[in-house]
Amino acid sequence: MSAAGMEIEKANPRPLPQPLTAICAGAAVLGVVAFVYGLMNDPQTAWLAFHANFIYFGTLGQGGLILAAIFCTVGARWPGPYRRIAEGLGAWVPVTAVLSVVGYFGRHYIFEWSREGAAHGKAVWLNDARVYGADVTILVLLAIWALIFLRTSLRPTLGGGSPGATGFAKTLSERWTSGWKGDREERDASDAKLGKMAPPMILFFAIGFSLVMFDQVMSMEQLWFSNLFGAYMLWGGIASALSLTTVIALLHRKSPGFEGQITEARMHDAGKLIFAFAIFWLYLFFAQYLVIYYGNLPEETIFFRDRLGPQFLIDKGYTEAAFALSWTDWDFKWARLNEGWGWMSMIVWLCNWIIPFWVLLGQRPKKTVWIAGPVACAVVVGFWLERNLLVWPSVVKGDQLAWLGPIQIGVLLGFAGAFALVFLVYSRIFPSLAVPERS
Amino acid sequence: MPTLVSVFDLPDDTALAIRKLKGRGFDDLESYSPAPFEQIDDAIDERPSKVRAFTLVGGLTGVFTGFLMQIWMSWEWPIKIAGKNFASIPPYVIIGFELTILFGGILTLIGFLLVGRLYPRPLDKAYSSRFSAEEFGIAVTVGDRDVAEVDALLRSLSAKEVTLLDD
Numbered sequence: 001m002s003a004a005g006m007e008i009e010k011a012n013p014r015p016l017p018q019p020l021t022a023i024c025a026g027a028a029v030l031g032v033v034a035f036v037y038g039l040m041n042d043p044q045t046a047w048l049a050f051h052a053n054f055i056y057f058g059t060l061g062q063g064g065l066i067l068a069a070i071f072c073t074v075g076a077r078w079p080g081p082y083r084r085i086a087e088g089l090g091a092w093v094p095v096t097a098v099l100s101v102v103g104y105f106g107r108h109y110i111f112e113w114s115r116e117g118a119a120h121g122k123a124v125w126l127n128d129a130r131v132y133g134a135d136v137t138i139l140v141l142l143a144i145w146a147l148i149f150l151r152t153s154l155r156p157t158l159g160g161g162s163p164g165a166t167g168f169a170k171t172l173s174e175r176w177t178s179g180w181k182g183d184r185e186e187r188d189a190s191d192a193k194l195g196k197m198a199p200p201m202i203l204f205f206a207i208g209f210s211l212v213m214f215d216q217v218m219s220m221e222q223l224w225f226s227n228l229f230g231a232y233m234l235w236g237g238i239a240s241a242l243s244l245t246t247v248i249a250l251l252h253r254k255s256p257g258f259e260g261q262i263t264e265a266r267m268h269d270a271g272k273l274i275f276a277f278a279i280f281w282l283y284l285f286f287a288q289y290l291v292i293y294y295g296n297l298p299e300e301t302i303f304f305r306d307r308l309g310p311q312f313l314i315d316k317g318y319t320e321a322a323f324a325l326s327w328t329d330w331d332f333k334w335a336r337l338n339e340g341w342g343w344m345s346m347i348v349w350l351c352n353w354i355i356p357f358w359v360l361l362g363q364r365p366k367k368t369v370w371i372a373g374p375v376a377c378a379v380v381v382g383f384w385l386e387r388n389l390l391v392w393p394s395v396v397k398g399d400q401l402a403w404l405g406p407i408q409i410g411v412l413l414g415f416a417g418a419f420a421l422v423f424l425v426y427s428r429i430f431p432s433l434a435v436p437e438r439s
Numbered sequence: 440m441p442t443l444v445s446v447f448d449l450p451d452d453t454a455l456a457i458r459k460l461k462g463r464g465f466d467d468l469e470s471y472s473p474a475p476f477e478q479i480d481d482a483i484d485e486r487p488s489k490v491r492a493f494t495l496v497g498g499l500t501g502v503f504t505g506f507l508m509q510i511w512m513s514w515e516w517p518i519k520i521a522g523k524n525f526a527s528i529p530p531y532v533i534i535g536f537e538l539t540i541l542f543g544g545i546l547t548l549i550g551f552l553l554v555g556r557l558y559p560r561p562l563d564k565a566y567s568s569r570f571s572a573e574e575f576g577i578a579v580t581v582g583d584r585d586v587a588e589v590d591a592l593l594r595s596l597s598a599k600e601v602t603l604l605d606d
Contacts (some may be wrong), residue, residue: 286532293529314523 007086008183009157009434012257013169015292016428024421031414038407047106048392049408053415054103055217056387058096058139059209059237060244061419064089065146066205066234067241068153069198072191078269081252081261084433086245087153091426092419093146094369097139103216104132110395113222126222131215138208150431151176152194156187157434169430176431207378209234219388219393224303226292232284233390239277239352240383243376246270250373257435264367273368278356282349306393309340341393348389351382384412441605442580443589444565445598450476453575456596460579465589468579469563471570479575484587494543494552501542505535564604574599 038046067086071079079086107114107128118126125131126175149341158177180186210230218229226232249270253262289312292300296314304313311332337343355378365371429435447453454469457479460468472479513525552558565578576600581589586603593601 290529290533294523296523316529 006213007436008159008187010159010437011154011173011432012435013430013432014038014256014428019051021421021424024417024424027413027417028421029414029417031411031417034407034410038411041398043106043331044109044134044395044405045402045405046411047109048395049411050106050129051103051110051216052388052391054096054099054242055213055391056384057092057415057419059213059233059387060240061089061092061096062146062205062209063150063234063237063239063241064245065093067245069149069194069202069205072153072198072408073202075192075195078266079437080266081433082245082249082266082270084435085248085252085380085427086241087199088248088423088426088433089241089244090150091422093145095418095422096209096331097136097214098137099142100132100136100212100216103292104128104136107132109219112395113219113317118427119222122222126219131219135212135215138212139163142205142208144267145204149194149197149201152190152197154431154434156183156190156283158431159186160181162333172430206231206234209237217390220391221303221306223299226288226303228284228288232281232288234334235277235281235284239274239281240380242270242273243275243379243383246274246376247373248265248381250369250376252433253369257433261435266412267369267372268363268366271360271372274372275360275366275380278360282353294339305340306397307341307389308345309336309342311336311342313376316358338400340398344389344403345368348382348386351378352386355379355382404427440580441583441586442578443586443593443601443603444567444576444578445593445601447567447575447598449597450479450575452597453577454478454482456577456593458596459592459596460577460589462590463589465579465581465585467581468577469565471566471576471578473571473575474575489554490547490550493546493553497538497546498543500536500546501538501540504542505538506531508538509534553598558606578604602604 035046035050038049064086068090070076071083071086076083092099103110109115111126111131113119113122113126114128115144117123124216156177158173159180181189210233213230213233216223217233218226219253246267249262252258292304293313301313337346355376359371360366365375385403392402441567445456447456450472453472454476457468457470463484468483470479471482508532512528517525563578565576567576570576579589579593590601590603
């Protein structure tokens with residue numbers, strides 16, 4: 001391939017930034033405190049907040065890893081450091097597996113079928129042993145696969161050990177590079193292995209993670225079902241991971257080792273992907289919404305009724321008067337966004353489709369740091385709200401601000417702090433974000 | 440007005456020559472290339488292609504046609520189905536979207552053919568079949584008194600040969 005694609009990447013360890021690391025650690029501790037406080041005072045809220053964040057950060061981390069795996073599968077040369085950053089988000093994948101076990105203890109608060117028994121005929125599938133047995137197994141397998149993937153992908157960058165590494169970083173880097181054969185040989189071997197490993201990993205992720213999402217999110221509304229739901233959740237993970245990768249890349253544009261790496265061409269490509277991913281996200285939503293709208297079956301519309309509100313569904317009844325109205329009245333009223341979680345749904349649409357689509361339509365905004373960056377941030381925030389929107393209304397009907405409150409914010413801070421801490425240790429200490437070697 | 444046809448071996452040289460010519464004010468030029476090269480396109484005209492205007496018009500026509508057609512049809516022949524609106528947005532989005540793509544696509548193709556002048560027409564005098572094989576060409580129309588100057592300029596910019604066409 002091109003000369004640029006053949007350059008050797010090298011680990012680039014740096015000290016942890018202060019006071020950011022301390023703030024993240026503080027937020028993580030605060031999150032644990034808020035969660036424990038919540039368990040004692042309002043366990044329902046605490047567990048739902050935990051669950052929403054578990055889903056969001058779980059799909060985000062896994063999405064990052066899959067994004068990197070997709071880059072490997074298609075042999076993408078354009079991403080450069082973007083691939084390394086996306087891999088870095090994957091460092092959260094093992095944590096997700098651990099948190100899925102924690103979620104087991106809150107199952108009565110999260111799942112109706114666990115608290116009151118499954119609906120008629122669904123007990124074979126929706127029972128504690130089957131759901132948690134399958135989900136934890138899948139997540140643990142994905143975590144193991146993630147670690148093997150990361151090790152294979154990063155080994156060539158660790159050649160000669162990370163200079164200046166101490167403690168666990170030194171031990172790990174020595175272990176990961178045992179039997180070192182030379183930069184070029186190691187890189188070729190790594191590429192060959194990743195080429196074989198990435199496609200089955202993506203397939204297993206698509207099938208296994210869909211199943212986890214069916215169990216962990218869709219079954220909260222146990223009467224509702226959608227074949228598309230798994231794919232929709234996975235796509236949200238990949239899209240939010242791409243946006244977060246872009247944000248992190250833009251933040252690194254002046255960092256040592258990254259000079260000249262976050263080029264306009266790369267920003268343009270990443271912007272195009274965010275734009276396209278936003279369209280596909282809405283497409284998946286619409287594909288499911290349309291058939292449910294048209295079929296108008298109560299067990300299917302319930303999910304949208306609780307979220308978008310009844311005005312997005314056929315709710316006119318069968319009277320002549322209601323029917324006559326439909327000639328003249330398109331039946332959208334701002335005031336009716338107070339039904340269901342209407343306003344929240346609008347904000348999610350705004351963040352996840354309207355902003356990325358219309359702002360990133362042109363070429364210039366994609367290449368402008370101060371436009372592309374905030375748009376990517378909006379998508380990251382939008383998907384967090386979206387995951388809340390998928391989780392909360394299944395249990396808390398009608399109260400659009402149920403996701404907001406001291407416990408919920410505390411748990412969010414905890415998750416965000418822990419996620420950032422994991423990424424910081426990954427990106428700064430070991431294995432660190434690799435950058436092209438300067439000659 | 441005389442036309443000078445110059446032949447180049449490399450796309451980068453061609454692009455550079457185009458930029459130099461335009462920098463000197465010789466804007467009436469045409470380039471020939473065996474394959475599309477971005478640098479040559481940019482040198483000729485940095486503005487985005489006009490084709491996109493065709494796409495926009497086609498797309499907008501499509502979306503309006505799609506929605507209006509369906510709304511008109513349901514008004515013209517009303518059928519009551521399970522309390523659905525006669526003119527309801529969700530199911531109409533599909534036809535509206537498809538016609539956006541269809542009309543947009545067709546008009547893009549038409550725009551591409553028109554803007555690229557890919558319709559039956561006599562070949563340019565300056566064109567040579569070599570420009571469809573492996574060489575690049577620039578035809579620049581200049582005033583009589585500038586011929587010598589442009590000739591020297593082109594040769595200094597690694598043109599392999601420069602010929603003069605009179606008409």
